[in-house]
Amino acid sequence: MTDPADSTDPGGATGTTSLTTEFERVELPLKTPFTISRGTQHTADNVVVRIEDGEHVGVGAAAPSRHYGETAATVEAVLPDLLAAVEAVGDPLALDAVDARLDRVVERNPAAKAAVRIACCDLAAKRLDVPLYRLLGLDGSRTVTSSFTVGIDDPERMAEKTRDAVDAGYSVLKTKLGTDDDEARLAAVREAAPDARLRVDANEAWTPREAVRNCAWLAEYDVEFCEQPVPADHPEGLRYVYERSAVPIAADESCVTLADVPRIADACDIANVKLMKCGGPRQAVELFHAARAHGLETMLGCMIETNAAIAASVHLAPLLDYADLDGSLLLDSDPYDGVPMPGGDIDLSTVDRPGTGARRS
Numbered sequence: 406m407t408d409p410a411d412s413t414d415p416g417g418a419t420g421t422t423s424l425t426t427e428f429e430r431v432e433l434p435l436k437t438p439f440t441i442s443r444g445t446q447h448t449a450d451n452v453v454v455r456i457e458d459g460e461h462v463g464v465g466a467a468a469p470s471r472h473y474g475e476t477a478a479t480v481e482a483v484l485p486d487l488l489a490a491v492e493a494v495g496d497p498l499a500l501d502a503v504d505a506r507l508d509r510v511v512e513r514n515p516a517a518k519a520a521v522r523i524a525c526c527d528l529a530a531k532r533l534d535v536p537l538y539r540l541l542g543l544d545g546s547r548t549v550t551s552s553f554t555v556g557i558d559d560p561e562r563m564a565e566k567t568r569d570a571v572d573a574g575y576s577v578l579k580t581k582l583g584t585d586d587d588e589a590r591l592a593a594v595r596e597a598a599p600d601a602r603l604r605v606d607a608n609e610a611w612t613p614r615e616a617v618r619n620c621a622w623l624a625e626y627d628v629e630f631c632e633q634p635v636p637a638d639h640p641e642g643l644r645y646v647y648e649r650s651a652v653p654i655a656a657d658e659s660c661v662t663l664a665d666v667p668r669i670a671d672a673c674d675i676a677n678v679k680l681m682k683c684g685g686p687r688q689a690v691e692l693f694h695a696a697r698a699h700g701l702e703t704m705l706g707c708m709i710e711t712n713a714a715i716a717a718s719v720h721l722a723p724l725l726d727y728a729d730l731d732g733s734l735l736l737d738s739d740p741y742d743g744v745p746m747p748g749g750d751i752d753l754s755t756v757d758r759p760g761t762g763a764r765r766s
């Protein structure tokens with residue numbers, strides 16, 4: 406412990422302190438099964454992390470994705486070592502030092518690291534009594550509207566889900582495609598939401614030639630952009646589609662870490678970042694700046710996540726061209742409340758609590 410008499414910070418906001426940490430797996434049932442081109446999900450296993458300094462509790466969560474090699478079990482396996490590293494640093498504001506230590510503990514495991522880093526950012530902001538976006542120096546008046554996602558189903562059911570979303574006030578929708586009859590599905594969605602801004606996510610389902618053909622009719626349905634039309638392990642395919650597509654192309658599975666940004670720069674229009682892919686809020690900020698430097702637009706997405714994680718993403722809205730932060734809305738119930746997003750609208754000026762704003766519901 407630093408002797409308070411030696412501290413240059415009269416408020417005691419900085420310096421080492423004794424931290425305690427814990428984590429807990431939460432199994433979150435979905436409202437309805439959620440289907441994308443790769444399969445159907447009925448529940449989401451998240452792992453909630455808490456870091457306490459004796460006065461404040463920082464909260465974060467991991468929403469691991471098998472697609473990126475993580476499960477709740479792999480998160481739980483590395484969290485003891487990651488949290489020991491946070492305790493060893495012992496300074497909730499020393500986020501650079503924490504980041505470096507975490508990267509030395511394990512090389513990858515981005516969802517596990519994201520949980521820890523969200524909790525650290527939440528705790529740091531709570532110690533300074535500011536919302537997370539203020540800790541990051543972001544302009545809270547810059548705003549964006551999140552999309553609401555309609556999963557794959559038969560066309561009638563997709564139209565019904567779309568009407569429900571429109572009735573609930575959502576003006577920006579994203580629909581999953583990658584089926585044997587994508588155009589019928591998209592037509593049903595568009596008919597149910599004629600005025601909505603509409604995006605499409607194929608989750609790697611198409612070949613490059615198919616994608617170019619499909620993007621031609623996506624344009625006829627006034628689709629704003631198409632996300633990840635082709636497999637991520639086919640970078641030339643993504644470029645082929647980008648150079649010929651009638652709608653802008655977003656890279657999601659092709660855009661995981663900072664090192665991917667220069668690789669996708671000439672193969673898409675939009676970089677879709679997720680905390681669970683890149684490993685934390687400040688890592689996402691790095692990706693956004695790199696994306697801009699490479700002439701890309703920015704998007705922030707999510708997995709199916711509790712608000713204990715999503716709330717942190719919402720604070721990055723000022724850096725975004727597009728937001729897709731509906732992960733908690735797909736849950737039957739969420740143990741945490743986050744930042745309210747009525748109709749998908751993000752308004753950080755309404756955030757009236759320090760940290761990410763996540764708290765037990």
Ligand SMILES: [Mg+2]
Pocket residue numbers: 606608632633657658706
């Ligand atoms: Mg996607």
